[in-house]
Amino acid sequence: MMGEYILAIDQSTTTTKAILFDRRSNVVERCDVMHKQISPRQGWVEHDPTEIWHNIVEAIRQVIEKSGVAKRDIAFIAVTNQRETTMMWTAEGGPVYNAIVWQCSRADYIVRRPEIQQHSDYITEATGLQLSPYFSAAKACWIKENTPAQTGLMFGTMDSWVIWNLTGRHVTDYSNASRTQLFNIRELKWDEKLLKIFGLQDVQMPEVHFSDEIYGYTTVDGIFDEPIPVAGDMGDSHGALFAQMCWERGMGKCSFGTGGSLMVNIGDKPMRSASRLNTSIAWGLDHKVSYVFEGTIVCMGDTIRWLKDQMELIDSSAQSGEFAEMVDSTQGVYLVPAFTGLGAPYWQSNARAMICGMNRFTDKRHIVRAGVESITYQMRDIIEPMMADADFTLGELRVDGGPTNNKFLMQFTADILNTRIVRNKVEELSALGSAFAGGLATGFYKSYDEIAALRQTNAEYVRAMPAQQAEELYKGWKDSVDMLISGIK
Secondary structure, three states: OOOOEEEEEEEOOOEEEEEEEEOOOOEEEEEEEEOOOEOOOOOOOEEOHHHHHHHHHHHHHHHHHHHOOOHHHEEEEEEEEOOOOEEEEEOOOEEOOOEEOOOOOOOHHHHOOHHHHOOHHHHHHHHOOOOOOOOHHHHHHHHHHOOOOOOOOEEEEHHHHHHHHHHOOOEEEHHHHOOOOOEEOOOOEEOHHHHHHOOOOOOEOOEEEOOOOEEEEEOOOOOOOOOEEEEEEEEHHHHHHHHOOOOOOOOEEEEEOOOEEEEEEEEOOOOOOOOOOEEEEEEEEOOEEEEEEEEEEOOOHHHHHHHHHOOOOOOOOOHHHHHHHOOOOOOOOEEEOOEOEEOOOOOEOOOOOEEEOOOOOOOHHHHHHHHHHHHHHHHHHHHHHHHHHHOOOOOEEEEEOHHHHOHHHHHHHHHHHOOEEEEEOOOOHHHHHHHHHHHHHHOOOOOHHHHHOOOOEEEEEOOOOOHHHHHHHHHHHHHHHHHHHHOOO
C-alpha cells in the first residue's frame, strides 16, 4: 500500500530543505539546513558538495523526527534544485572541486575567448540560451581546466549529484539539462559540437529523463528500513511553474528567492527570443516537452539580504517592507543591484552595483525602499520584451517564494507591471512541482485534474498607482541602468 506523504528535497542556493507534503499538497513539516557560502575571490561563489549531501541526510532525518510521520507512510522522494550550479566528480573519488554556483562570474573570461565567441550564434540557436558564464558550460570548462587531469569525470547539476548519492544513477531531467548550455533543446540530446567547443567531449554526461519518472530507489544511508522510490525531478523554477499550474501557453509565474526566475509558457515548440531572453525546456512530462521564455533576476532576496547583513540598515528581511512604507517614495534614489553583474535583458556580467540619486536628506528608509523597488523594475525589464517576443499579453502573474509575503513589494509590482499579481498559499512551490511530477510517475496522483483541484491562493494585487506615476518611476530606473552600463570599461 502506497504511503500518504511525499518527501521533497529542495537543494537551494542557501539551504537544503526537506519538506513533507500530504496528499492535499499541504506542508506537514519542513527542515532547513544551511550550507557554507564559499567565496575565495570577489565574484566567486562555491558550495561544498560533500557538505550538501551530509545536510540532505540530516534534513531528512530531522523532518521525519519532527513530523512524527512513520517512515512507511512516505511514498517517495522528489528532487528540486538550484539549476545552473555545476560540479564534477568521479565514481571512485567523489568531487574534484567545489560546486560552482550559478551566481559565480569566474568563467567570464572563458566565454570571451575568440574560439568560443565565434560559435555564439550556434550556441544560442541550439540551446536557447545567450552565451554567458551564468550557465553550466563555462563553469564546467573552468573546473576541467583548473583541476588535475583525470579520467572518468562525471558532469552534473545539483539534482544529478543528489540522485547519484541516493540511487547510484547518473541522471538529470530535461528542465535541468536545458540550463547547462550543453543540451540541444531542439534535438533533445547532449550536443557533441557544444561539448567540443567547451572542451568537455571526454566528460561523462548524465542520462536525460522525463521529469515524471522513477529514477531509482534509496534508503538514504539507512534512514528508511526499505528502499523507497526517487521520483520527480525539476529545476527549482520549472517546479514552481508546474506547481503554479501554468500548463498552457501564455501562462506565467515569477519565483522570488535569492535570485528570481520569471517564466512564461510558450507551448510545445521552441522559439528564439529577439530580445535576447532565454528559451528553456519547461519540463518533460507524459513523454512530451514544453518550452518557456525565461528571464533570470540575479538579485532579489539577495538584495534585501545585502541591506541587512552588509549594510546593517535593517534587522530582518521582513523589516524591508516596513521601512519602505515609512516614506512616500525614494525621493529619486535608485539601487541597481548588479552585485555579480546584470542578467537579462542586459547581459553585462562585469557590471557592478550602484546607488544613485541621493541628496543630503536621503536616509536609510529611502535606500531600503530603493532596494525593494529594484526587484520590481528588474521584473518589468524582462516582461516587456518577453511579451513582445511571445506576441501575447500577460494578464496575470502567479508568484511564489518568501519575498511574496512583503505586501509593499507585491503592491508595487502590480503598480509597475500593470498586471494582476496572484500569490500562492504554498511557499514551497519548487518542491511541490517535483512532488506533483513524482506523484504522476508513481501513481500517487492519477491525473492532472486531480492535481489542478489542489491549487491554493491567498492574495491578489492590482494596480492602484496612477499610470503616469508608474511610467515616470520606471523611466528613472532605465536611466539609472543606462548610466551604469555607460560607465563600464
